[in-house]
Amino acid sequence: MSRQRTMETILASEFVSIGELVRLTESRYSTLKFYTEEGMLPFEQAEENLTRKYIRLATVARIHLIKELKSNGLTIPQIKEALDKDE
Template identity: 55%
Template sequence: MGRRRSDEVIFNSDYVSISELVRITGIRYSTIKYYTEEGMVPFEQEEFNLTRRYPRVMAVERLNEISTLRKRGFSIPKVKELLSIDY
């Protein structure tokens, strides 16, 4: 079992794990994983260590955008389309 970082450490980190994103956003693990696999949430992955690292600020902002659009009734394909538009 891995060591669990404190909320203070997480909120001051540049990068977080998927489980830490779950803790700070309240979005389910499977949902974040799905959005990641669909290319909707930015992450980095080192070759020797397959752990995905999410840029905390960008990932939280993107997850909030996705959640807002989904609550407005947009489908996943439409959300992906809207997120690909440069504002």
């Protein structure tokens, strides 16, 4: 069983896990997994254990943008299009 990193450690890290993103953004794990599978959240994958790592600052900002677009009534395809333009 793995131990959770402290919030202080997470905030000092360049890369975070999806579970840590859940804590940082108060989002559901299943929601972030969906966004990842839809290509909305870029990640790096470590070869040795296939763990996905997300760049903390960029990914948290992107999640907040997705939430904002969603609250403005955009659909997932519209959000994906907006994210593509933002890159």
